[in-house]
Amino acid sequence: MSKIHITTSVNGDPTEFLCEADETLLDALRDRLGMTGAKEGCGTGDCGACSVTVDGRLVCSCLMLGAEAEGREIGTIEGMAEGDQLHPLQRKFIEHAALQCGICTPGLLVAAKSLLEKHPDPTEEEARYWLAGNLCRCTGYDKIIRAVMDAAQEMREAS
CATH class of the missing domain: 1.10.150.120 ([2Fe-2S]-binding domain)
Structure with missing residues (x-):
């Protein structure tokens, strides 16, 4: 299976990654981008442990495909603090x-x-x-x- 090239923005930073067509955004964030803050608690969108924002909208990243991140603004827990200053x-x-x-x-x-x-x-x-x-x-x-x-x-x- 060929990988899909994704160009997106994560926490305000332009980001590119490759992912499988059936790979969730959660897996892409964790496995492709090393952003392990979002967790997989249920894999069915019931627990909220994988919550991120997509274009300002709260979503369960376990229910969204990584390929759907194309051209979108993704917000994760890693982008919440500003430098050493906690939110x-x-x-x-x-x-x-x-x-x-x-x-x-x-x-x-x-x-x-x-x-x-x-x-x-x-x-x-x-x-x-x-x-x-x-x-x-x-x-x-x-x-x-x-x-x-x-x-x-x-x-x-x-x-």
Whole structure:
């Protein structure tokens, strides 16, 4: 089987890679580009561990083909921090102990960032609804929601 040449942008950087026609975006990110932040938790789009953004839209990368990345802007957890400066969501997840094993954390952070980009002042109910597609077996959700709400407030005050 011949590989497909993909030209895309990942976290703002022009990127090219080769992938198989049936290869998922998750596998292309992890195996072709070495971006191992997104995790495969279920392979069926039910857990959110593989969440990334594609052209600003939150998607499960296990459900998208790598070839579909052609000409698109992909956002991953690796692009969240700016240099040595953690994103406010990353800091708040640490401060609120909203992470444990780390399988769900990258997907939750990408999803939370997507939420705050679209709704900078979410209610707790909106945050819970937005993150409902991300499953966590370790922390429970209260610490995660507190971290997201605290980060939202900090980001609003900083702007």
